[in-house]
Amino acid sequence: MTDETQQTADPRSEEPIVETDVSESVAGTGRGGPTRTVVEARDVDVYYNDVQALDGISLAIPENRVTAMIGPSGCGKSTFLRCINRMNDLIDAARVEGELRIRGKNVYDDDVDPVALRRRVGMVFQKPNPFPKSIYDNVAYGLEIQDKEGDYDEIVEESLKRAALWDEVKDKLHTSGLDLSGGQQQRLCIARAIATDPEVLLMDEPASALDPVATSKIEDLIDDLAGEYTVVIVTHNMQQAARISDKTAVFLTGGELVEFDDTETVFQNPSSQRVEDYITGKFG
Numbered sequence: 001m002t003d004e005t006q007q008t009a010d011p012r013s014e015e016p017i018v019e020t021d022v023s024e025s026v027a028g029t030g031r032g033g034p035t036r037t038v039v040e041a042r043d044v045d046v047y048y049n050d051v052q053a054l055d056g057i058s059l060a061i062p063e064n065r066v067t068a069m070i071g072p073s074g075c076g077k078s079t080f081l082r083c084i085n086r087m088n089d090l091i092d093a094a095r096v097e098g099e100l101r102i103r104g105k106n107v108y109d110d111d112v113d114p115v116a117l118r119r120r121v122g123m124v125f126q127k128p129n130p131f132p133k134s135i136y137d138n139v140a141y142g143l144e145i146q147d148k149e150g151d152y153d154e155i156v157e158e159s160l161k162r163a164a165l166w167d168e169v170k171d172k173l174h175t176s177g178l179d180l181s182g183g184q185q186q187r188l189c190i191a192r193a194i195a196t197d198p199e200v201l202l203m204d205e206p207a208s209a210l211d212p213v214a215t216s217k218i219e220d221l222i223d224d225l226a227g228e229y230t231v232v233i234v235t236h237n238m239q240q241a242a243r244i245s246d247k248t249a250v251f252l253t254g255g256e257l258v259e260f261d262d263t264e265t266v267f268q269n270p271s272s273q274r275v276e277d278y279i280t281g282k283f284g
């Protein structure tokens with residue numbers, strides 16, 4: 001990994017350059033009002049070898065809000081999410097062009113260490129992926145590999161509370177994370193992701209492998225997390241996007257971003273016929 005040998009820079013050192021206004025009327029989330037931009041894409045293209053997966057994506061993701069990415073399968077939602085924490089670096093065929101700024105600093109600059117970046121930008125995947133370790137050790141894992149100082153017992157408890165899992169596991173912290181239900185495992189993965197206190201949480205269809213009750217718990221949790229984190233969630237469930245997000249980005253086939261606006265606007269008054277056809281279920 002040549003990445004490890006690069007100099008590190010704290011991308012937080014540069015101030016945001018764009019203000020975002022999230023309208024007061026956002027879907028009853030109570031998170032309206034102006035906020036700063038945390039993540040900003042500028043004309044991002046991604047190719048896998050010669051095949052283009054994203055075409056000229058520009059958008060600004062607001063701080064402490066939930067931004068949903070929707071669109072049919074294969075339109076590049078996961079690819080875009082992986083641009084934000086440079087997970088595409090791990091895919092040999094992938095090439096990213098354009099700028100992806102976090103608080104004004106391009107994460108593709110030579111002086112950004114992707115490992116340090118991924119500490120600031122946590123990720124939760126579709127399939128819950130707890131380690132074959134105890135519940136406690138799953139949550140403490142990131143702290144250990146980062147040699148973080150602090151009271152691990154306290155951080156583990158706090159993270160499990162924030163992930164709305166504490167009450168269900170507090171008496172069995174030293175049993176295997178793999179013995180939990182799917183929904184609990186996903187909340188454990190969220191606890192693991194937030195234990196190291198990232199600024200941005202990326203979630204790639206975090207509830208699509210879960211039953212409706214577990215899904216509803218994850219949705220409530222995401223709503224709570226937005227108070228403290230900037231959440232970017234991919235979902236192919238449009239009702240879910242409408243329920244939980246403040247901003248919605250609609251990607252369509254060809255890797256194009258066809259609409260990005262307040263969630264209410266996207267769902268009630270989309271700007272293009274293609275988006276209206278998609279959200280009313282005419283295709284996708």
Ligand SMILES: Nc1ncnc2c1ncn2[C@@H]1O[C@H](COP(=O)(O)OP(=O)(O)O)[C@@H](O)[C@H]1O
Binds near residue numbers: 072074078079
């Ligand atoms: N590792 C990869 N190698 C080659 N092509 C890929 C890879 N990952 C995704 N793609 C292609 O990029 C396009 C976008 O995929 P993806 O970002 O996974 O879409 P979505 O998450 O919206 O379903 C698809 O055509 C997919 O086949």
Ligand SMILES: [Mg+2]
Binds near residue numbers: 077078079204234
């Ligand atoms: Mg995907």
